[in-house]
Amino acid sequence: MPLLIKILGIKVVGTAISLIVFLTKTGPGFTPITLVLHEDSVIFQSSLRKAFTKGLDEIIMSGTEVGIFYTCTFLERDQEGYITPVYEKTTYRHLVYDPALDSFQLVTDKVYHIAGTDLDRAKQEISTITAVIVPAVDIVADHKYMLKIVAALNTIEIEAIEAENFDLNVFWNFKYPSTQTKWISGENIGSL
Amino acid sequence: MSLRSRAILIFTIMSLIYTGALIAFMFYLTTTALDFWEQEEIETGLVIAVNNAPDVLRQAQAQRALKTYRQLKGLKNLYEWQIVGFSILIGVTFFVVSIIVISLVLFRITRPLRHLANVLTKTSDEYAPVQIKKPASEIAQVLNAYNTMTDQLKHSRERLKQAERIAAWRDAARIMAHEVRNPLTAIRLSVERLHKHHRDGDKKLPQLLEKSTTMILNDIGSLDRLTKEFSEFARLPVPKRAMIDMNRLITDIIKDYESYKTGITIKQDLDHSLGSVLLDKELIRRVFHNLLKNAYEAITEEKGEIRISTKQKNGSLHIEVEDTGPGIDLDIQDRIFDPYFTTKAQGSGLGLAVVNQIITEHNGSIQLNSTPGQGTLIAIQLPLISEQRSGEHNG
Numbered sequence: 197m198p199l200l201i202k203i204l205g206i207k208v209v210g211t212a213i214s215l216i217v218f219l220t221k222t223g224p225g226f227t228p229i230t231l232v233l234h235e236d237s238v239i240f241q242s243s244l245r246k247a248f249t250k251g252l253d254e255i256i257m258s259g260t261e262v263g264i265f266y267t268c269t270f271l272e273r274d275q276e277g278y279i280t281p282v283y284e285k286t287t288y289r290h291l292v293y294d295p296a297l298d299s300f301q302l303v304t305d306k307v308y309h310i311a312g313t314d315l316d317r318a319k320q321e322i323s324t325i326t327a328v329i330v331p332a333v334d335i336v337a338d339h340k341y342m343l344k345i346v347a348a349l350n351t352i353e354i355e356a357i358e359a360e361n362f363d364l365n366v367f368w369n370f371k372y373p374s375t376q377t378k379w380i381s382g383e384n385i386g387s388l
Numbered sequence: 389m390s391l392r393s394r395a396i397l398i399f400t401i402m403s404l405i406y407t408g409a410l411i412a413f414m415f416y417l418t419t420t421a422l423d424f425w426e427q428e429e430i431e432t433g434l435v436i437a438v439n440n441a442p443d444v445l446r447q448a449q450a451q452r453a454l455k456t457y458r459q460l461k462g463l464k465n466l467y468e469w470q471i472v473g474f475s476i477l478i479g480v481t482f483f484v485v486s487i488i489v490i491s492l493v494l495f496r497i498t499r500p501l502r503h504l505a506n507v508l509t510k511t512s513d514e515y516a517p518v519q520i521k522k523p524a525s526e527i528a529q530v531l532n533a534y535n536t537m538t539d540q541l542k543h544s545r546e547r548l549k550q551a552e553r554i555a556a557w558r559d560a561a562r563i564m565a566h567e568v569r570n571p572l573t574a575i576r577l578s579v580e581r582l583h584k585h586h587r588d589g590d591k592k593l594p595q596l597l598e599k600s601t602t603m604i605l606n607d608i609g610s611l612d613r614l615t616k617e618f619s620e621f622a623r624l625p626v627p628k629r630a631m632i633d634m635n636r637l638i639t640d641i642i643k644d645y646e647s648y649k650t651g652i653t654i655k656q657d658l659d660h661s662l663g664s665v666l667l668d669k670e671l672i673r674r675v676f677h678n679l680l681k682n683a684y685e686a687i688t689e690e691k692g693e694i695r696i697s698t699k700q701k702n703g704s705l706h707i708e709v710e711d712t713g714p715g716i717d718l719d720i721q722d723r724i725f726d727p728y729f730t731t732k733a734q735g736s737g738l739g740l741a742v743v744n745q746i747i748t749e750h751n752g753s754i755q756l757n758s759t760p761g762q763g764t765l766i767a768i769q770l771p772l773i774s775e776q777r778s779g780e781h782n783g
Contacts, residue, residue, distance in 0.1 A: 251463060251466050252462065253462070254458050254459070254461045255458070255459055255463075257458050258457070258458030258461075259451060259458075260455060295435070295451055296447060352459075354459050354463070356456045356459060366466060
């Protein structure tokens with residue numbers, strides 16, 4: 197009986213501390229978007245922060261494919277205020293760990309190998325997104341532009357609990373991280 | 389703290405303890421059950437199996453096992469949080485529902501008791517005893533006993549009132565008979581004497597007739613006065629309040645009595661800061677007439693003094709009428725304000741009863757302070773009602 201009380205006490209205290217941490221912690225989010233003009237094209241870059249929890253790390257280390265969908269939308273607003281999307285693309289980047297080779301495979305638009313067992317580096321790679329939005333010539337000087345990015349995790353199969361489409365977004369409490377720029381005039385984009 | 393509040397507090401504390409224990413127990417069970425999903429020895433064994441597999445098939449099997457193990461390990465923390473959240477939700481729901489149910493049950497239990505307490509308070513304040521609707525519980529026995537008691541109390545009060553009414557009628561009849569008998573006896577004797585002298589052919593009959601008829605008329609006058617006083621007492625009107633200058637009223641009344649009896653002086657000690665007060669002028673005038681008449685009649689010596697004072701104190705008007713008469717015996721002081729009680733040969737016993745009734749109708753109080761041989765003091769206290777509130781009273 198004293199052992200039960202001791203265990204119960206430890207569990208209760210542990211729960212209380214975890215609950216406080218859980219309630220005070222912030223969810224995943226993006227770093228501010230960087231828009232640059234490179235070789236006559238408009239390129240953006242941003243990174244996800246706090247995207248991986250301890251549980252998600254374990255899922256990765258199990259060899260399960262863990263991927264992130266990045267949906268990028270580049271909006272244009274003309275002088276009359278009409279808004280139209282000039283660029284919309286969903287990019288899927290995923291990470292697969294091979295326990296036999298003890299290495300990570302990061303798949304983006306092209307296959308990319310990372311040697312060794314550096315999980316942090318792999319996570320950093322998958323969390324960073326860079327893409328060409330539009331050619332610079334398509335930017336109208338007196339129009340305004342805004343870029344919006346939304347991220348989401350993929351679904352996986354977990355045989356042990358007979359879950360064919362287990363949504364990994366549960367690790368983010370289904371709060372999809374997103375970010376967006378302010379409305380920037382075409383003239384300013386041209387001078388980036 | 390009321391019984392209901394105490395019971396709710398105790399149940400709230402107990403529910404909190406139960407809820408906390410439930411959450412802790414659920415969490416303990418869950419984490420204990422999920423501990424299997426995080427065993428370092430199993431993970432190490434599976435990693436070794438993957439690395440040292442003799443062939444590709446066994447390596448694939450080991451990899452699959454390691455994959456399953458690490459997937460579950462990844463989900464463990466998530467499930468723990470979900471179960472903790474669910475436990476808290478269940479616990480809080482249980483807690484809230486418990487408090488609501490307990491409060492309702494306690495309300496139903498204590499409502500008849502509260503009702504009983506209210507009714508008992510009213511009954512003790514001499515309101516009519518009220519029966520209580522009986523609830524279907526153990527409290528019904530208490531209420532049964534109470535209802536029986538109220539029945540008995542009601543009957544007792546009715547019997548008491550009946551007895552008091554009969555006693556009052558007897559007193560009234562006795563006093564009336566006594567007061568009427570004296571002049572009637574005198575009238576009968578006068579008439580008999582006249583009849584005898586007339587039969588005997590007495591020459592002094594005219595003189596005797598003159599004397600006897602005067603006496604008879606005096607006695608009839610006494611009877612008339614007596615019936616008038618009784619009639620006035622029976623028809624004492626409800627006060628019609630108006631703002632009056634009390635000091636002026638007293639001064640006016642005193643003027644009527646200045647030549648009432650020689651050798652007696654009236655001393656005034658009036659509070660001149662006293663403004664107008666809300667009273668029935670005619671009824672208060674009757675109060676002072678009765679008190680002054682009593683005071684004058686009480687002073688049997690050749691010289692004496694009557695003192696009248698007014699004073700404003702603690703929102704009340706204090707009036708005192710004091711005489712230097714012989715005072716009132718201690719054993720009859722309690723009955724001095726009773727109707728038909730008198731120590732005077734010609735009194736109806738209604739003077740001070742009327743005074744008491746008028747003061748009571750004005751929400752005031754009256755007290756007698758008398759020491760035999762040292763005079764009598766009648767102290768009256770009346771509530772002072774401002775002009776602003778006078779409208780409310782009259783309205």
